Amino acid sequence: xxxxxxxxxxxxxxxxxxxxxxxxxxxxxxxxxxxxxxxxxxxxxxxxxxxxxxxxxxxxxxxxxxxxxxxxxxxxxxxxxxxxxxxxxxxxxxxxxxxxxxxxxxxxxxxxxxxxxxxxxxxxxxxxxxxxxxxxxxxxxxxxxxxxxxxxxxxxx
Numbered sequence: 702x703x704x705x706x707x708x709x710x711x712x713x714x715x716x717x718x719x720x721x722x723x724x725x726x727x728x729x730x731x732x733x734x735x736x737x738x739x740x741x742x743x744x745x746x747x748x749x750x751x752x753x754x755x756x757x758x759x760x761x762x763x764x765x766x767x768x769x770x771x772x773x774x775x776x777x778x779x780x781x782x783x784x785x786x787x788x789x790x791x792x793x794x795x796x797x798x799x800x801x802x803x804x805x806x807x808x809x810x811x812x813x814x815x816x817x818x819x820x821x822x823x824x825x826x827x828x829x830x831x832x833x834x835x836x837x838x839x840x841x842x843x844x845x846x847x848x849x850x851x852x853x854x855x856x857x858x
Contacts, residue, residue: 767826782840785840786835
């Protein structure tokens with residue numbers, strides 16, 4: 702075996718590997734720069750929380766009441782979670798309905814301060830809810846993302 706010829710040969714795999722590495726680095730840099738330019742990097746933290754809610758519907762002769770309870774999952778800021786309905790409803794306090802009918806209210810507007818955690822509940826009523834659909838809607842702090850966490854439909858909906 703001639704060592705001089707072995708050391709002076711230019712045929713090698715190094716140029717091929719070099720080109721592959723350069724292409725890979727270019728593709729990765731383009732993806733990272735594109736993510737930040739398009740603003741997709743800001744939305745990573747705006748994912749919907751995982752939470753479970755239960756609904757307890759009570760139909761009386763004078764009005765309907767629906768109690769919404771956070772059963773388990775992520776604690777959610779009461780400002781970022783809304784109760785919306787296809788029919789107007791009133792928030793029910795200890796002394797009775799609050800007197801303002803809306804089709805959407807945040808948990809903060811219904812007297813929940815801080816985070817909505819397991820065991821937190823609100824009650825709506827003073828209207829016919831038997832043919833309504835009620836949704837619990839989460840909105841991110843930036844307002845750019847929202848998601849329906851849970852949905853309830855009345856018995857006649």
